[in-house]
Amino acid sequence: MVWDDVDACSILQVEQFEGFRHFWVLRRYLDIVGYEPAITDEELVGHRERNLENVRYTAEDRIPVLVNFTWSEHFAGYFFMRVAEQAKEPVLAKLAKFIAGDEFRHAEGGFRILQNVVNRDKSKVKDIVKAANEFRHYGNDVTDVPISLNNDFDAILKVVKKTQRICGVSLADFSLEAYEEAS
Ligand SMILES: [Fe+2]
Numbered sequence: 001m002v003w004d005d006v007d008a009c010s011i012l013q014v015e016q017f018e019g020f021r022h023f024w025v026l027r028r029y030l031d032i033v034g035y036e037p038a039i040t041d042e043e044l045v046g047h048r049e050r051n052l053e054n055v056r057y058t059a060e061d062r063i064p065v066l067v068n069f070t071w072s073e074h075f076a077g078y079f080f081m082r083v084a085e086q087a088k089e090p091v092l093a094k095l096a097k098f099i100a101g102d103e104f105r106h107a108e109g110g111f112r113i114l115q116n117v118v119n120r121d122k123s124k125v126k127d128i129v130k131a132a133n134e135f136r137h138y139g140n141d142v143t144d145v146p147i148s149l150n151n152d153f154d155a156i157l158k159v160v161k162k163t164q165r166i167c168g169v170s171l172a173d174f175s176l177e178a179y180e181e182a183s
Contacts, residue, residue, distance in 0.1 A: 001057055001059065001061070001062055001065065002062065002066070002113075005113065005116065005117075007112060007113060007116055008066070008113045008116075011106070011109035011110070011112065011113060012069075014106070014109065015073070015106045015109065018102045018106070019106075021102075022099050022102065025095060025099075026095065026099075027039055029091070029092065029095060047142065047143065051141070051142045054141065054142070055141050055142060063117070063124060063127040063128055063131050064127075064131040064134070065138070066110065066113055066114060066117070066131075067114065067128055067131035067132050067135065067163075068131070068135060068136055068137070068138040069110050069138055070107055070110025070111055070113070070114060070163075071107075071110075071132070071135050071137075071159050071163075072137045072138045072139060073103050073104075073106040073107035073109075073110055074103075074104070074107035074110075074155065074158070074159045074162075075137065075152075075155055075159070076103040076106075076107075076139075077100050077101075077103035077104035077106075077107055078100075078148075078149075078152050078154070078155035079100075079103075079146070079147070079148045080096045080097070080099040080100035080103055080148075081096075081097070081100040082148035082149045082152070083096040083100075083148050084096035084097040084100060086148065111162055111163075111166060114128060114163070114166050115166050118166055118167065125167045125168065125169060128163070128166070128167055129163075129167055129169060129171055132160075132163050132171050133171060
């Protein structure tokens with residue numbers, strides 16, 4: 001879907017590798033502390049089988065997928081940062097802090113991709129703002145996404161500001177405009 005965007009391909013490759021590393025280290029952690037029920041390979045294959053049917057992206061989904069990716073990575077960074085703050089067990093807190101750092105880097109990569117999109121074609125701003133207003137955590141495409149802090153105002157404010165800086169317009173103004181157009 002983003003094969004013609006060299007930066008996007010590089011950033012998404014890094015995200016995939018590091019995302020797998022997060023899964024691997026957390027699974028290993030749970031195995032070492034003896035958490036039950038342990039995650040099994042059969043369970044993972046089952047998830048993948050279900051998602052073969054559920055997840056289908058087309059070329060038209062490009063901007064919404066990029067926005068959902070960027071915002072989801074940003075919120076993942078905050079999720080793990082809050083886990084690190086809340087964890088009573090020091091090894092888990094340390095792991096969560098490392099993972100948060102990775103997620104924030106992935107989000108920065110996403111913002112870079114969106115900036116490139118706007119630099120190439122200013123008319124895409126409207127699509128980005130629309131997608132931001134309709135944000136859906138892309139993790140929800142495949143599983144139930146956990147929450148570490150409800151209505152994390154700091155996280156929401158930062159992601160909105162960063163997106164507005166790229167688009168040069170207010171997300172809230174667009175909402176009103178879109179509402180007025182529709183009514
Ligand atoms: Fe990530």
